[in-house]
Amino acid sequence: MTTIERGAKLVATYLIACAVFFAGQSNAADDPLFVSKRITPQGEYTPGIEGPAVDASGNLYVVNFQQSGSIGKVAAGASQSQLFALLPVGSIGNGIRFDRGGRMYVADFKKHNVWVIERGETTPQVYFHSDRFNQPNDLAIAADGTLYASDPQFASPAGGQIWRITRGADGKGRGEVMSSTRRLGVTNGIDLSPDGATLYVSESNSRQVWAYRLDGSKLLDPRLVRGFADFEVDGLRTDLDGRIYLARLSAGKIAIIGADGSLQREVPLNGKQPTNLTFGGPDGKTVFVTQKEGRFIEAFRVDRPGREPCLQVPGRC
Numbered sequence: 001m002t003t004i005e006r007g008a009k010l011v012a013t014y015l016i017a018c019a020v021f022f023a024g025q026s027n028a029a030d031d032p033l034f035v036s037k038r039i040t041p042q043g044e045y046t047p048g049i050e051g052p053a054v055d056a057s058g059n060l061y062v063v064n065f066q067q068s069g070s071i072g073k074v075a076a077g078a079s080q081s082q083l084f085a086l087l088p089v090g091s092i093g094n095g096i097r098f099d100r101g102g103r104m105y106v107a108d109f110k111k112h113n114v115w116v117i118e119r120g121e122t123t124p125q126v127y128f129h130s131d132r133f134n135q136p137n138d139l140a141i142a143a144d145g146t147l148y149a150s151d152p153q154f155a156s157p158a159g160g161q162i163w164r165i166t167r168g169a170d171g172k173g174r175g176e177v178m179s180s181t182r183r184l185g186v187t188n189g190i191d192l193s194p195d196g197a198t199l200y201v202s203e204s205n206s207r208q209v210w211a212y213r214l215d216g217s218k219l220l221d222p223r224l225v226r227g228f229a230d231f232e233v234d235g236l237r238t239d240l241d242g243r244i245y246l247a248r249l250s251a252g253k254i255a256i257i258g259a260d261g262s263l264q265r266e267v268p269l270n271g272k273q274p275t276n277l278t279f280g281g282p283d284g285k286t287v288f289v290t291q292k293e294g295r296f297i298e299a300f301r302v303d304r305p306g307r308e309p310c311l312q313v314p315g316r317c
Contacts, residue, residue, distance in 0.1 A: 235276030279306020
């Protein structure tokens, strides 16, 4: 084969790959709203599948790919995961978030760390550690990079905490337990309102979602947003309109709740044990859900973008 023929073959291969990729993106955008479909093979992850987060380039990251302590990556438009990074031996990740600088933060419930992986790297470094952690679970991130970490104590329904973690001048995290006028339960899912003034927290033991007004390290004016009579609640995320998307573990549904507490809709899923969710896609209107049952990821299209995709790329939404 001549050099010209090899070049022509490479160009043809590239064009085919681009066509497949963009066709996949286009088809996703054309999917009916609030209809979920499985996007990765069953069994790729352990039963600890959790912590989905999407970076500014549209890649999806999920913890516990094939083994505990790993992080898997689903490239934008792909239908199969690959290994992205490994946490140090003994650490097990849960929630993942990205800041505007492309840094990945990972909550490590086993070793009481929040790890950071710098943009373009795969090696985790300790961002914040505290022996006062119960078992850091999920993370929310503000526009200025402040992290909020749910810290449940599953053995004690009244032992939950929320941490506020800020970046110091040395690049390391500085954390403190937030005070509250209400005794917290088993804190789990966590996210902010679009204006960053309100923190939403789900509690596994009570099956409730609570809202708190933020004032530095204080959780003020606790308000019950909504409770459920059955099925445990897990991860949650907000959209640009302030609606709360809540994983209802064992119900096999994502509940969409208005900021006023109204149940606007429930999205049936392919798996019956959704653990967490995140927004992504080119327009921020795709919801990715991690499924403990079957250990796969599914996704559905929605009518409004999530808060975080708009936060990551100013002007996107």
